[in-house]
Amino acid sequence: MQENIFRINETEYILPGNRSCQGCGLSLAYRFILKALRENTIVAIPPSCLCVLHGLYPVCSVIVPAINITFAGNAASASGIVAALKALNRPDITVLALTGDGGTYDMGIQSLSGAAERNTDFIFACYDNEAYMNTGTQRSGATPMGALTTTTPILTKQEKKKDLIKIMEAHDIPYLATVSPAYPADLYDKFVKAKRIKGTRYIHIDTPCPPGWGYPAKDTVRIGKLAVETGVFPLFEIEDGKFRFTGRSETLAKKGKRQPVVSYVERQSRFKKMSIEQLNRFQHHVDSRWDEFVRRAES
Amino acid sequence: MSDVRIITGNEAASLAVKLVKPHVIAAYPITPQTSLSEKLSTYVESGELRAEYVRVEGEHSALTVCISASTVGARVFTATSANGLLYMHEQIHWAAGSRLPIVMCCVNRGVGAPWSIFNDQQDSFSQRDAGWIQMYCRNNQEIIDTIIQAYRIAESVYIPVMVCYDGFVLSHTMMPVEIPEESTVREYLPPYKPHTEISPEHPRTVNPVFFPWRRENAEGVLCDGYMEMRYKLQAALLDSAPVIERASDEFARLFGRDHGGMIWEYLTEDADILLTGMGSIAAETTVAVDALRKEGIKAGAVGIRVFRPFPISEVRNAFARAKMIVVFEKCVSYGFTGGMSTDLKSALYGSEVKAPVHNYISGIGGRDVKARELSEAVASSIEMMERGDRDNKTFWLNCHTG
Numbered sequence: 001m002q003e004n005i006f007r008i009n010e011t012e013y014i015l016p017g018n019r020s021c022q023g024c025g026l027s028l029a030y031r032f033i034l035k036a037l038r039e040n041t042i043v044a045i046p047p048s049c050l051c052v053l054h055g056l057y058p059v060c061s062v063i064v065p066a067i068n069i070t071f072a073g074n075a076a077s078a079s080g081i082v083a084a085l086k087a088l089n090r091p092d093i094t095v096l097a098l099t100g101d102g103g104t105y106d107m108g109i110q111s112l113s114g115a116a117e118r119n120t121d122f123i124f125a126c127y128d129n130e131a132y133m134n135t136g137t138q139r140s141g142a143t144p145m146g147a148l149t150t151t152t153p154i155l156t157k158q159e160k161k162k163d164l165i166k167i168m169e170a171h172d173i174p175y176l177a178t179v180s181p182a183y184p185a186d187l188y189d190k191f192v193k194a195k196r197i198k199g200t201r202y203i204h205i206d207t208p209c210p211p212g213w214g215y216p217a218k219d220t221v222r223i224g225k226l227a228v229e230t231g232v233f234p235l236f237e238i239e240d241g242k243f244r245f246t247g248r249s250e251t252l253a254k255k256g257k258r259q260p261v262v263s264y265v266e267r268q269s270r271f272k273k274m275s276i277e278q279l280n281r282f283q284h285h286v287d288s289r290w291d292e293f294v295r296r297a298e299s
Numbered sequence: 300m301s302d303v304r305i306i307t308g309n310e311a312a313s314l315a316v317k318l319v320k321p322h323v324i325a326a327y328p329i330t331p332q333t334s335l336s337e338k339l340s341t342y343v344e345s346g347e348l349r350a351e352y353v354r355v356e357g358e359h360s361a362l363t364v365c366i367s368a369s370t371v372g373a374r375v376f377t378a379t380s381a382n383g384l385l386y387m388h389e390q391i392h393w394a395a396g397s398r399l400p401i402v403m404c405c406v407n408r409g410v411g412a413p414w415s416i417f418n419d420q421q422d423s424f425s426q427r428d429a430g431w432i433q434m435y436c437r438n439n440q441e442i443i444d445t446i447i448q449a450y451r452i453a454e455s456v457y458i459p460v461m462v463c464y465d466g467f468v469l470s471h472t473m474m475p476v477e478i479p480e481e482s483t484v485r486e487y488l489p490p491y492k493p494h495t496e497i498s499p500e501h502p503r504t505v506n507p508v509f510f511p512w513r514r515e516n517a518e519g520v521l522c523d524g525y526m527e528m529r530y531k532l533q534a535a536l537l538d539s540a541p542v543i544e545r546a547s548d549e550f551a552r553l554f555g556r557d558h559g560g561m562i563w564e565y566l567t568e569d570a571d572i573l574l575t576g577m578g579s580i581a582a583e584t585t586v587a588v589d590a591l592r593k594e595g596i597k598a599g600a601v602g603i604r605v606f607r608p609f610p611i612s613e614v615r616n617a618f619a620r621a622k623m624i625v626v627f628e629k630c631v632s633y634g635f636t637g638g639m640s641t642d643l644k645s646a647l648y649g650s651e652v653k654a655p656v657h658n659y660i661s662g663i664g665g666r667d668v669k670a671r672e673l674s675e676a677v678a679s680s681i682e683m684m685e686r687g688d689r690d691n692k693t694f695w696l697n698c699h700t701g
């Protein structure tokens with residue numbers, strides 16, 4: 001079911017004047033996530049840009065209840081909230097763990113995997129800005145090969161991005177989706193849908209980040225769209241094991257006109273030291289992953 | 300009719316938890332705590348205890364579940380030992396900093412490396428400075444009673460409480476335990492009314508980033524900085540001593556059992572030589588005191604029941620007339636002396652008490668502690684003192700190197 005963009009919940013849950021950077025992809029995504037989940041939500045927050053976005057005591061720019069917790073503990077925190085709500089007989093509240101890639105791919109993977117294995121009734125959303133942005137753009141398990149970060153400052157990251165979506169799918173959870181703030185209606189729909197499903201729902205958010213990726217703040221939506229147009233970040237959902245492209249990616253899969261990844265790469269200074277060989281490997285990786293998804297969508 | 304059963308320490312703990320009725324339990328197995336979390340699983344699965352039991356994938360998560368569940372307004376319980384406790388370390392600070400009334404059992408065990416599953420108190424001692432109340436039990440009766448008291452204390456002062464008892468020595472040893480009546484427990488500990496609670500009706504972000512300095516909120520009210528928050532935890536912890544005493548007195552009134560408040564004393568009235576310790580080794584000192592008395596030595600025992608907040612005024616009073624103090628303990632502050640004696644000496648500094656403190660580090664990693672060894676150690680300390688050697692000294696008891 002698709003929501004009409006004009007019917008999107010008008011309430012704002014993030015107040016203007018929060019502490020994210022200009023053009024932050026996370027703040028855009030979060031705005032629509034909360035609109036979709038509405039006020040009946042409790043959010044678990046690890047140390048990250050999200051923690052800063054929420055505000056610095058005693059000022060808070062978000063009007064849903066939230067628990068800050070340690071880096072490794074976010075999914076366990078959500079498990080605790082879920083258990084308490086069940087014990088206290090509050091079944092109507094959605095629990096959201098919103099976590100950066102560092103808190104998902106690296107430190108948080110143990111508690112995330114544990115919670116998913118228990119099929120804990122919550123939404124885990126990873127906002128993937130492909131580095132530790134809060135501490136100043138260090139490499140994470142999500143950083144793509146060829147990207148400059150402050151801990152891969154000269155040679156660029158040599159290893160491929162970890163395929164977390166595959167890892168999460170292997171947990172056999174009821175719902176898994178990818179979203180981008182560049183396509184807010186698709187994002188909104190998927191969170192509305194996830195809210196209605198029981199068990200562990202995993203949503204992966206491509207999160208363009210102007211200072212971390214090195215592009216002008218006004219280009220966030222453009223970069224987000226390019227990630228989708230090139231197939232670097234396909235939009236899809238996997239419901240009870242069934243794969244389906246959505247939105248712009250669905251059209252691309254049918255008409256087959258993806259742009260080359262170079263048009264995504266060349267707009268970001270983090271890739272300025274990417275070698276031709278790395279670029280070719282990136283293109284090859286994107287192609288084979290795309291083909292695999294197309295096969296799954298057709299079967 | 301009181302119900303007396305012969306049970307292990309872990310079973311005593313599990314029965315206490317059942318009586319207390321937490322909403323959420325999360326635990327991860329580690330020897331010697333394991334049989335406690337197993338028992339609790341059984342109660343929950345059989346329906347004897349209505350609680351959410353979260354079978355987590357590690358101790359860091361166990362305490363995280365408790366922290367977040369408690370923030371939402373649930374009464375919670377967890378338990379661990381040794382490396383499990385150390386693995387929780389980040390969350391141990393987080394729990395105290397969040398001022399949540401979490402109760403956790405630490406079934407004391409030696410810390411690796413190298414691995415040892417046997418008992419000493421290095422694990423909980425290593426968490427001493429994290430802002431929790433720490434209570435130590437002498438026997439299985441104290442375990443059941445202390446856990447019930449711990450909830451009352453935690454929920455009065457909003458500081459988490461660690462109930463420590465010696466692994467195997469108590470956790471796996473059977474002794475007769477009187478099981479408290481459920482109705483009396485309800486009277487002593489009414490159903491939990493949280494003071495920290497977040498919900499859509501009370502939307503707020505808990506534990507955000509703090510500044511070092513104080514800041515105004517949107518209404519122009521000047522709010523705490525990080526340092527003020529820390530000061531308040533310290534003040535609350537220091538002020539919790541009378542609350543602990545009252546919880547203990549009220550328990551004695553309702554249940555007819557008094558285990559002492561901050562400390563307990565045994566034959567101290569006319570004693571010159573005072574033995575002291577925490578946990579099961581403190582129970583052993585009373586046996587040693589009896590033996591020393593038979594030899595005409597005026598010995599007595601003072602047990603440290605609450606290690607944090609440290610019972611400063613209580614020990615100053617209790618040791619006021621002592622000619623010598625002998626500490627037996629199962630933990631070390633590496634690079635210094637025994638952990639408890641360090642604190643004890645510091646508490647006595649500047650007071651009337653001028654007696655030397657001899658410190659015997661004993662029972663490390665499960666090494667047997669016999670009452671006779673304790674009394675012999677005391678006798679040799681007395682000899683030293685009589686020779687005019689009045690220095691404070693540290694010895695490793697029954698440790699044979701070289």
Ligand SMILES: Cc1ncc(C[n+]2csc(CCOP(=O)(O)OP(=O)(O)O)c2C)c(N)n1
Nearest residue numbers: 047048049071100101102103131132133134
């Ligand atoms: C145990 C621990 N280690 C390190 C940190 C420091 N730290 C805070 S935020 C952060 C990076 C978070 O990265 P990510 O999850 O990708 O979120 P982002 O900052 O990009 O929003 C790190 C390393 C911490 N808070 N806790």
Ligand code: SF4
Nearest residue numbers: 020021024049133209
């Ligand atoms: S660093 Fe990036 S993710 Fe973090 S607030 Fe700034 S733009 Fe957003």
